[in-house]
Amino acid sequence: LAKTTQPISMDSYEGQEVNITCSHNNIATNDYITWYQQFPSQGPRFIIQGYKTKVTNEVASLFIPADRKSSTLSLPRVSLSDTAVYYCLVGDYGGATNKLIFGTGTLLAVQP
């Protein structure tokens, strides 16, 4: 899996839009970009995945520029319950490459 770089932490206030950027300069042609969310005392859970341009679901949007060397997770109008660690992963199949490696992630703290 390609190495990723994210900010260690971010602060926001309720109702704001939050954008978390991930750098992945060595992304391969077949790689997808996947984001996981982890709440305190819980295991990570999948939130969004994309290959290029923009992907949107009920939770977040993912923006990927043409060169795919970075990506931005966008959380619209965050609430206190969005306080969590967000992990960016890049690859095609974790199991096939035998190691799903998480980085340190980005701790998002949402304040009232």
Next chain:
Amino acid sequence: NAGVTQTPKFQVLKTGQSMTLQCAQDMNHEYMSWYRQDPGMGLRLIHYSVGAGITDQGEVPNGYNVSRSTTEDFPLRLLSAAPSQTSVYFCASSRLTEPLYGYTFGSGTRLTVV
């Protein structure tokens, strides 16, 4: 479906004691793995398995043993617990060719070694 079940949820050990953290999944997933997460840090891969009878080391395997006798179960053994192994342990599973979004994690085991 129960998904990935980890037991126990909490455990306190004395230095030098041994114990086994249990992980079971009912999704017929070939791939299973163990992670540890220390306070304020990300998840680090301990061991993983791509099927019954096959295991391999991850990033931080020292002090831990695993075995995979069935598809459903992937226990993690601490032979002689040390305070440095105080952590939260997560088990995850997926189909072997699952894309990165397909991983299911357990709720974790919080281990304290005193």
